[in-house]
Amino acid sequence: MAKTVDGLYYSESHEWVKVEGNVAVIGITDFAQHAMGDLSYVDMPEVDDELEKGEEFGAVESVKAASDLYCPVSGTVIEINEELEDAPELLNQDAFANWIMKVEMSDPSELESLMDAAAYEAMCADA
Amino acid sequence: MEDNLFKTCLYDKHIALGAQMSPFGGFIMPIQYTNITDEHNAVRHKAGMFDVSHMGEIFVSGPDAERFVEHVFSNKVAGMEPGKILYGMMLYPNGTTVDDLLVYREFEPDHYLLVVNASNIAKDYDWLCAQKEGFDVTVVNESDSWGQIALQGPEAEKYAVETLGLAKAAGLAFYTYYNDHTAEGSRIIISRTGYTGEDGFEIYAPHDVINTMWDTLLAAGVVPCGLGCRDTLRFEAGLPLYGHELSDEITPLEAGLGMFAKVKDKDFIGRDALAAQKEAGLARKSVGIELQDKAIPRAGYPVEVGGVQVGVVTTGYRSISTERSVCVAMVDKAYTELGTQVEIRIRKKVFPGIVTKRRFYETNYKK
Numbered sequence: 001m002a003k004t005v006d007g008l009y010y011s012e013s014h015e016w017v018k019v020e021g022n023v024a025v026i027g028i029t030d031f032a033q034h035a036m037g038d039l040s041y042v043d044m045p046e047v048d049d050e051l052e053k054g055e056e057f058g059a060v061e062s063v064k065a066a067s068d069l070y071c072p073v074s075g076t077v078i079e080i081n082e083e084l085e086d087a088p089e090l091l092n093q094d095a096f097a098n099w100i101m102k103v104e105m106s107d108p109s110e111l112e113s114l115m116d117a118a119a120y121e122a123m124c125a126d127a
Numbered sequence: 128m129e130d131n132l133f134k135t136c137l138y139d140k141h142i143a144l145g146a147q148m149s150p151f152g153g154f155i156m157p158i159q160y161t162n163i164t165d166e167h168n169a170v171r172h173k174a175g176m177f178d179v180s181h182m183g184e185i186f187v188s189g190p191d192a193e194r195f196v197e198h199v200f201s202n203k204v205a206g207m208e209p210g211k212i213l214y215g216m217m218l219y220p221n222g223t224t225v226d227d228l229l230v231y232r233e234f235e236p237d238h239y240l241l242v243v244n245a246s247n248i249a250k251d252y253d254w255l256c257a258q259k260e261g262f263d264v265t266v267v268n269e270s271d272s273w274g275q276i277a278l279q280g281p282e283a284e285k286y287a288v289e290t291l292g293l294a295k296a297a298g299l300a301f302y303t304y305y306n307d308h309t310a311e312g313s314r315i316i317i318s319r320t321g322y323t324g325e326d327g328f329e330i331y332a333p334h335d336v337i338n339t340m341w342d343t344l345l346a347a348g349v350v351p352c353g354l355g356c357r358d359t360l361r362f363e364a365g366l367p368l369y370g371h372e373l374s375d376e377i378t379p380l381e382a383g384l385g386m387f388a389k390v391k392d393k394d395f396i397g398r399d400a401l402a403a404q405k406e407a408g409l410a411r412k413s414v415g416i417e418l419q420d421k422a423i424p425r426a427g428y429p430v431e432v433g434g435v436q437v438g439v440v441t442t443g444y445r446s447i448s449t450e451r452s453v454c455v456a457m458v459d460k461a462y463t464e465l466g467t468q469v470e471i472r473i474r475k476k477v478f479p480g481i482v483t484k485r486r487f488y489e490t491n492y493k494k
Contacts, residue, residue, distance in 0.1 A: 037162060037163075038162050038163075038164060040423070040445045041421050041422065041423050041445060043422060043473070043474065056474065056475070058474075059474060061423050061445070062163075063162075063163040063164060063355065063444065063447065064158070066423065066425060068474070085421070
């Protein structure tokens with residue numbers, strides 16, 4: 001069973017959001033990394049990219065396939081995790097300890113449309 | 128969904144090993160047992176085995192067998208010694224590809240074995256039957272009766288000889304085969320062929336024999352390998368996959384496989400179209416492309432020059448053996464010279480790349 005972390009928000013497309021003030025720290029869930037298998041590349045956005053909620057912002061790729069990433073909240077990218085460029089396997093090792101990007105939110109109320117850990121676990125159990 | 132898919136004779140073994148199963152060519156096949164990278168490296172450095180029982184075996188025999196196979200097959204069959212194997216294609220009259228296949232010249236006179244892609248077995252059989260008017264031949268599809276294991280890697284010979292007891296495998300030349308028999312008299316075909324760029328064997332036998340061989344090889348330490356790494360291995364070695372580098376819309380000349388279509392030496396279905404294509408010059412051609420970035424080009428992604436699409440990726444990976452992002456792409460002829468700078472559109476961005484050869488890994492065949 002893939003693990004979850006309490007206190008985070010979760011999207012249907014398997015991203016997690018940790019809120020730090022007005023900033024959303026965004027990564028992929030343990031369920032997502034497990035489903036993908038060994039990751040060989042993380043396609044990340046660029047700082048200052050403006051993203052809409054639900055917009056594609058990059059991808060995680062295994063040997064076999066690419067899986068698109070969708071931004072769970074609207075805002076501006078203020079930082080990307082450059083460590084992942086050379087070490088995508090960090091997401092396999094601990095998906096919650098390794099974030100992908102930080103977004104300054106333009107509409108924090110969008111967080112309300114995301115799931116909590118229990119709801120996300122229930123969704124994954126049905127998958 | 129799985130109800131409509133065929134199972135190979137080794138299906139239960141894959142399930143017992145916990146393989147990740149997925150549909151391929153009408154069969155439910157193992158994609159990976161552990162992970163693609165480890166299985167890929169086992170074949171490159173030691174030995175791996177693949178269940179390739181989904182491949183098709185079509186036997187052609189009769190007084191006109193040689194003339195018939197010559198007629199439907201792009202490579203030159205006349206003069207083949209018994210025990211020799213040739214790679215080539217069956218073509219439509221317009222020069223595009225019905226399938227790519229191996230032709231085995233049997234030891235018995237006027238007998239040939241055609242080994243075809245799983246996804247094309249029914250199509251190929253129908254195609255062959257439709258061409259046989261005027262030829263005294265019998266075409267039999269025995270695909271359901273044969274299992275097949277591909278034993279591949281630098282240690283393949285050791286396992287064939289020592290573990291399976293196939294003594295004659297040791298001296299077998301590349302692209303030749305021999306027949307063996309079980310104690311009960313069942314035929315076994317052992318050929319020095321493969322689809323990985325490494326030395327190895329493809330062993331054809333009845334289902335029960337294949338099951339016993341699988342267990343014996345597994346117990347001896349041969350790594351079970353899925354179709355996931357079969358694709359990464361054949362791709363690095365520059366080998367085409369029907370449906371990607373070849374199709375009913377692609378000719379062997381466009382795929383860069385002209386050496387297997389003997390346009391000058393013989394007549395065959397599709398020959399005239401290829402001759403005309405040669406005469407007129409190709410409009411597009413299959414090339415390799417290497418990216419400078421780590422982004423991964425994948426089948427279907429556009430190849431561009433100056434924002435204009437000039438081609439499409441047919442297969443691409445972050446190459447496991449070379450750790451480079453590379454692909455094979457079908458590109459407009461003007462951009463096919465080695466060293467040409469192109470771009471590949473990957474999602475929202477374009478990445479610069481350079482046209483290369485289609486083989487990314489130095490093959491290690493036993494000549």
